[in-house]
Amino acid sequence: xxxxxxxxxxxxxxxxxxxxxxxxxxxxxxxxxxxxxxxxxxxxxxxxxxxxxxxxxxxxxxxxxxxxxxxxxxxxxxxxxxxxxxxxxxxxxxxxxxxxxxxxxxxxxxxxxxxxxxxxxxxxxxxxxxxxxxxxxxxxxxxxxxxxxxxxxxxxxxxxxxxxxxxxxxxxxxxxxxxxxxxxxxxxxxxxxxxxxxxxxxxxxxxxxxxxxxxxxxxxxxxxxxxxxxxxxxxxxxxxxxxxxxxxxxxxxxxxxxxxxxxxxxxxxxxxxxxxxxxxxxxxxxxxxxxxxxxxxxxxxxxxxxxxxxxxxxxxxxxxxxxxxxxxxxxxxxxxxx
Numbered sequence: 490x491x492x493x494x495x496x497x498x499x500x501x502x503x504x505x506x507x508x509x510x511x512x513x514x515x516x517x518x519x520x521x522x523x524x525x526x527x528x529x530x531x532x533x534x535x536x537x538x539x540x541x542x543x544x545x546x547x548x549x550x551x552x553x554x555x556x557x558x559x560x561x562x563x564x565x566x567x568x569x570x571x572x573x574x575x576x577x578x579x580x581x582x583x584x585x586x587x588x589x590x591x592x593x594x595x596x597x598x599x600x601x602x603x604x605x606x607x608x609x610x611x612x613x614x615x616x617x618x619x620x621x622x623x624x625x626x627x628x629x630x631x632x633x634x635x636x637x638x639x640x641x642x643x644x645x646x647x648x649x650x651x652x653x654x655x656x657x658x659x660x661x662x663x664x665x666x667x668x669x670x671x672x673x674x675x676x677x678x679x680x681x682x683x684x685x686x687x688x689x690x691x692x693x694x695x696x697x698x699x700x701x702x703x704x705x706x707x708x709x710x711x712x713x714x715x716x717x718x719x720x721x722x723x724x725x726x727x728x729x730x731x732x733x734x735x736x737x738x739x740x741x742x743x744x745x746x747x748x749x750x751x752x753x754x755x756x757x758x759x760x761x762x763x764x765x766x767x768x769x770x771x772x773x774x775x776x777x778x779x780x781x782x783x784x785x786x787x788x789x790x791x792x793x794x795x796x797x798x799x800x801x802x803x804x805x806x807x808x809x810x811x812x813x814x815x816x817x818x819x820x821x822x823x824x825x826x827x
Contacts, residue, residue, distance in 0.1 A: 490537030490784050493766050495690030496663035499612060499642045501568050503759060504784050505540030506533045506777075507694055507770030508556050512548040521772050523555060529774060530559035534567060536781040542666075542692070542768045544572035544616055545601055557605035569605060570612035570666075570692075572646060573597040574619060587817075589619035591630040598639055614644035614666055617817050624652050624822035628659035635660070644692075647818040650683040655822065657687055664690040664766075668818075671735060671754050671800045672698030672723075673809050679819070685762070693758055696767035702754040703776075704736050717814070723807030731806045738799040748786045751776075755783035757796050 490502045511526040513519050520526060530541065543556045553571060560567050573580075576588035580596040601610060613634065615627055634640040642663035645653060656662055665684060667676050670693060684691055697703055699718060708730050712719030722728055739750035746753065751769075758767045769780040788796070808815060 490539075490781070492539075493690075493763060495612075495642070495692070495764060495766060496688060497642050497661045499568065499663050499690070501540035501766055502538050502784075503766055504538065504755065504781055505542055505570075505692070505766055505768040506530070506538045507768035508541060508543045508552055509547050510770045510772050511555060512552040526555050526772075527559040529772070529777060530556060531563075532774060533777055533781065534560070534563055536778065537784070538781060539567045540570070540766060540768070541567060542570045542694075543605075544614075545577070545597060545604075546572070546575045546616060549575075549577065550600075550604060553601055553604040557607065561606045564607055568611040569607065570614060570644065571601050571605065571610055572614040572616035573601070574614075574616035587617055587619045587621075589615055589622045589627050591626055594627070594630045595634075598634055602639065609639055609641055611641045612644050612663060613640040613642070614646045614664075615648070616646050618645075618648050618652055618820040618822045620820065620823060622822070623825040624648075624656045625659050625825055627822075628656040628662075632660040647820070648680075649819050649821040650679045652820075652822045653680065653683055653689065654687070657689065662687070662689050664692045666692040666694055666768075668695045668809065669693035669758070669765075670696045670698050670702060670767075671739075671757055672701055672732075672805055674800075676819075684764075688764075690764040690766065691762070693765065693767045694770075696758055696769050697751050697754055697780075701732070702736065702739065702750060704740055704750040706736075707733065717811060720811050721807070721809065723805065723809060725807065728807035731804075735799065735803045735805065738803065742792065742795055742799070746786065746788060746792055748783075749779055751779055752783035752786050753788075753796060755780065756786050756788055756793075757800060759784070760788075760793055760797070 511520045576582045580593040631643045644664045646666040
């Protein structure tokens with residue numbers, strides 16, 4: 490698979506693997522058996538993926554441990570990204586909510602290194618902006634970890650554009666992780682222009698719209714009570730029916746290109762900028778092969794133009810998250826105390 494470079498020199502496969510769903514995601518408890526999850530991660534590596542995304546909060550903790558075991562035999566061939574920023578007792582804080590205090594970050598990195606069975610984390614993200622901690626303090630702490638050799642590169646997840654600027658001034662940011670796809674493009678209005686200006690990479694999570702862009706969801710789809718998509722506005726009623734217009738176009742274009750709707754949705758992302766690296770996640774080996782094969786899809790300029798036009802002309806209706814969850818995204822960090 491071809492490689493791309495994020496921000497401060499982190500070179501990774503142009504499609505990564507988001508490992509979150511291996512320990513449950515979107516309100517669905519659990520995941521595959523541990524041996525199957527490890528086999529899936531190793532299969533991704535065989536298919537050319539060198540960029541694996543996890544976080545301490547996934548599980549919590551078990552996701553990092555699975556990723557660590559899976560990648561230990563090939564650690565020198567891959568890049569691992571993980572995240573800090575939620576409050577856990579093992580990091581010296583009362584559990585619940587967010588915490589990016591410097592002492593908590595220093596504890597968190599040690600636990601993540603142990604679970605990941607490694608002596609360094611290639612990309613260390615703040616998972617969500619902590620409304621109690623200035624981003625300068627966070628960036629300064631990660632800079633110390635980089636200087637100590639425990640972290641390779643600094644990242645932010647779902648941070649507001651101004652927060653990215655402030656963090657970057659203290660410790661250069663390699664990548665910002667944010668939801669971004671044909672299904673959700675709001676970051677084009679704020680964050681992405683700043684990333685282009687500062688030379689920071691973008692790592693889109695949910696690049697397939699939480700399954701919507703695969704074509705597997707239609708107007709008759711129902712979700713389990715625990716699945717948050719069942720309470721998400723853009724998956725509901727008239728909004729869902731209107732949004733299916735995009736999937737219809739993807740299906741039509743995919744059939745002509747000899748690809749799948751998911752592969753075209755990933756191809757659209759890869760076409761946006763050379764510093765965008767999507768991280769689709771799946772528990773299904775067939776979907777894994779399909780997603781990674783998107784990197785090899787060859788589209789003509791005419792086909793790309795049609796794909797761009799479809800994304801630009803079809804308006805997606807409804808919020809991407811329930812209100813409480815959306816409130817934790819694109820948040821501005823507090824300013825330092827004078």
